[in-house]
Amino acid sequence: MPILSLQSVSRSFGALKVTDDVSFDLEAGEALGIIGPNGAGKSTLFNLITGNIAPDTGRVLLDGRDVTRAPPMERVKAGIGRSFQIPQPFGGLSVYENLLVAARFGGGVSAADAPDFCMDILSRTGLGAVAAKPAGGLPLLQRKRLELARAMATKPRVILLDEIAGGLTDAECVELVGTIRAIHAEGTAIIWIEHVLHALNSVVERLMVLNFGRMLMIGQPDQVMASAEVREIYLGIEA
Amino acid sequence: MTINRNLGLGLAFVALALLYALPALAPRAVVQDLFGILTLLVLAMNWNMLAGFAGLVSVGQQAFVGIGAYAMFAAIILLGLDPLVGVLIGGVAAAVFAVPMAFFAFRLNGAYFAIGTWVVADIARLGISQWKALGGGTGTSLPKGTAKEMAFVDQIKAMLDVSSAAAADALTYWLMLSLAVAMLVASYVFLRSRMGLGLQAIRDNENAARSVGVDPVRLKALVFLLCAFGTGLCGALAFIQITRVTPDAAFSVIDWTAFVIFITVIGGIGTLPGPIIGVVVFYALQRLLADYGTIYLIVLGCLGIAVMLFARRGLWGMFTDRTGIDLLPLGHRPPQGGRVTSPTRRTA
Numbered sequence: 001m002p003i004l005s006l007q008s009v010s011r012s013f014g015a016l017k018v019t020d021d022v023s024f025d026l027e028a029g030e031a032l033g034i035i036g037p038n039g040a041g042k043s044t045l046f047n048l049i050t051g052n053i054a055p056d057t058g059r060v061l062l063d064g065r066d067v068t069r070a071p072p073m074e075r076v077k078a079g080i081g082r083s084f085q086i087p088q089p090f091g092g093l094s095v096y097e098n099l100l101v102a103a104r105f106g107g108g109v110s111a112a113d114a115p116d117f118c119m120d121i122l123s124r125t126g127l128g129a130v131a132a133k134p135a136g137g138l139p140l141l142q143r144k145r146l147e148l149a150r151a152m153a154t155k156p157r158v159i160l161l162d163e164i165a166g167g168l169t170d171a172e173c174v175e176l177v178g179t180i181r182a183i184h185a186e187g188t189a190i191i192w193i194e195h196v197l198h199a200l201n202s203v204v205e206r207l208m209v210l211n212f213g214r215m216l217m218i219g220q221p222d223q224v225m226a227s228a229e230v231r232e233i234y235l236g237i238e239a
Numbered sequence: 240m241t242i243n244r245n246l247g248l249g250l251a252f253v254a255l256a257l258l259y260a261l262p263a264l265a266p267r268a269v270v271q272d273l274f275g276i277l278t279l280l281v282l283a284m285n286w287n288m289l290a291g292f293a294g295l296v297s298v299g300q301q302a303f304v305g306i307g308a309y310a311m312f313a314a315i316i317l318l319g320l321d322p323l324v325g326v327l328i329g330g331v332a333a334a335v336f337a338v339p340m341a342f343f344a345f346r347l348n349g350a351y352f353a354i355g356t357w358v359v360a361d362i363a364r365l366g367i368s369q370w371k372a373l374g375g376g377t378g379t380s381l382p383k384g385t386a387k388e389m390a391f392v393d394q395i396k397a398m399l400d401v402s403s404a405a406a407a408d409a410l411t412y413w414l415m416l417s418l419a420v421a422m423l424v425a426s427y428v429f430l431r432s433r434m435g436l437g438l439q440a441i442r443d444n445e446n447a448a449r450s451v452g453v454d455p456v457r458l459k460a461l462v463f464l465l466c467a468f469g470t471g472l473c474g475a476l477a478f479i480q481i482t483r484v485t486p487d488a489a490f491s492v493i494d495w496t497a498f499v500i501f502i503t504v505i506g507g508i509g510t511l512p513g514p515i516i517g518v519v520v521f522y523a524l525q526r527l528l529a530d531y532g533t534i535y536l537i538v539l540g541c542l543g544i545a546v547m548l549f550a551r552r553g554l555w556g557m558f559t560d561r562t563g564i565d566l567l568p569l570g571h572r573p574p575q576g577g578r579v580t581s582p583t584r585r586t587a
């Protein structure tokens with residue numbers, strides 16, 4: 001049974017159809033990439049999966065169970081962790097406390113285990129040195145790392161990553177890919193929206209292309225990238 | 240900083256010991272005066288939990304004071320119970336009333352929530368005015384001598400060697416003082432717990448909080464119920480000393496909510512010591528300006544506005560910002576030292 005299924009999911013904002021009849025299955029432990037031009041509806045798809053937005057029609061299944069109407073907090077506990085494209089830290093809490101909330105609530109980690117659990121994730125994501133700093137004062141790149149770290153702290157079985165590689169130096173990007181690979185190696189399924197294609201394609205096993213809310217294509221990354229349609233959309237974008 | 244903190248906590252304990260000893264040291268009028276201050280303090284602590292930590296700006300706290308008071312009167316007059324049992328019943332009645340009130344008010348956001356709670360409180364006042372057995376719109380008094388016949392009054396009378404009335408005052412005073420201490424301890428423990436952490440996350444970003452598994456409505460509803468209980472207890476206890484209840488007095492938005500908001504805002508909303516500082520300032524001002532009537536209210540209002548504009552976290556917030564001393568910090572420090580994954584091991 002797939003860990004996550006979307007069945008003919010659609011959503012409009014006014015006259016704009018942002019998600020148009022999207023269906024796909026994600027197997028446990030799989031890594032899926034999503035690409036598509038700005039405004040294609042990628043982040044909206046994440047919001048539909050996490051329950052931050054409700055679909056107009058269609059169903060979302062988690063482990064075969066219909067969660068289409070379940071609120072986000074229920075879905076996190078069931079194993080869907082997410083990062084936000086525009087970082088949404090708990091600004092008044094420290095970086096460490098940001099993870100603590102996620103671990104204690106979403107991850108169901110006990111009070112005794114939580115400190116080491118959180119510090120471990122912080123060091124894996126390169127945030128160990130700023131653990132005690134207020135999250136509201138972090139620069140953008142560290143905020144993005146915090147998004148990743150906080151999603152990890154919810155102990156997800158599927159982790160949704162929304163454009164976390166943008167703006168990194170080559171070295172930082174290599175390190176990030178290493179971290180994501182390690183998450184994947186632990187058996188966590190990944191859906192990763194990313195414009196930095198070389199980073200994305202070095203991790204994912206399947207690639208989906210969204211355009212105007214529709215799923216244009218889904219398949220092996222090299223085949224998808226070779227397709228004429230996708231090349232047309234991505235004209236000028238270097239793989 | 241830790242030395243300062245220990246000094247501060249030490250002073251607080253000495254002050255607390257003095258407060259407990261007060262009925263043995265000071266005349267009855269002082270005890271009664273302080274009882275009034277402690278009543279406002281407990282109400283302010285409850286309102287601070289709601290507005291300062293749970294983001295629930297209620298203007299309907301007088302509903303819980305009134306219902307607590309009337310339930311206590313009903314327990315004594317209609318059921319013949321001891322006033323102290325009546326106080327407990329008052330707290331429970333307020334918490335029970337909070338359930339339908341939450342169902343209504345939680346559908347409203349921000350300013351509408353505030354107005355909604357006010358409306359519900361006024362409906363409760365009108366409803367109680369119809370209760371003929373408790374005097375309807377004109378209210379009723381406790382049967383003569385009720386306070387003197389409370390449990391423990393005889394023992395206190397013997398211990399302090401005072402009149403029954405003074406012993407009853409001492410008892411209600413000690414109970415209110417203990418309620419304030421219990422509120423402070425309970426708030427601290429709650430805010431440092433998992434639920435308190437969730438509450439602080441909600442305050443920073445409700446959407447993100449939901450996405451890491453925090454259920455905002457559930458947590459806020461829990462705080463709302465607990466604070467209704469605390470406010471109900473406080474209201475019931477306050478009216479044992481007042482001995483007479485009317486709908487207008489028991490459901491007074493000025494006495495039980497407006498002053499309380501002022502106290503919390505001045506002292507420091509969203510900080511635990513804030514209400515304590517606020518109530519001291521409030522009392523001082525009341526003493527200073529008591530003879531000036533309306534001017535007193537105007538000064539209070541202006542001061543409140545000034546603090547809201549220039550020191551958003553009140554006097555206590557200003558003090559912690561300047562000195563770095565926080566007597567009751569709510570943060571969770573990252574674990575340190577001797578760990579495998581020490582923060583410096585990896586280059587960021």
Ligand SMILES: Nc1ncnc2c1ncn2[C@@H]1O[C@H](COP(=O)(O)OP(=O)(O)OP(=O)(O)O)[C@@H](O)[C@H]1O
Nearest residue numbers: 013016018036037038039040041042043044045085
């Ligand atoms: N809550 C909303 N209300 C109205 N319109 C919205 C809302 N959320 C998204 N949209 C619109 O839906 C479209 C798709 O947005 P979405 O954020 O999903 O795109 P995206 O593929 O993630 O783009 P990007 O690459 O820029 O992040 C955009 O035109 C956006 O303006």
Ligand SMILES: [Mg+2]
Nearest residue numbers: 042043044085
């Ligand atoms: Mg997006």
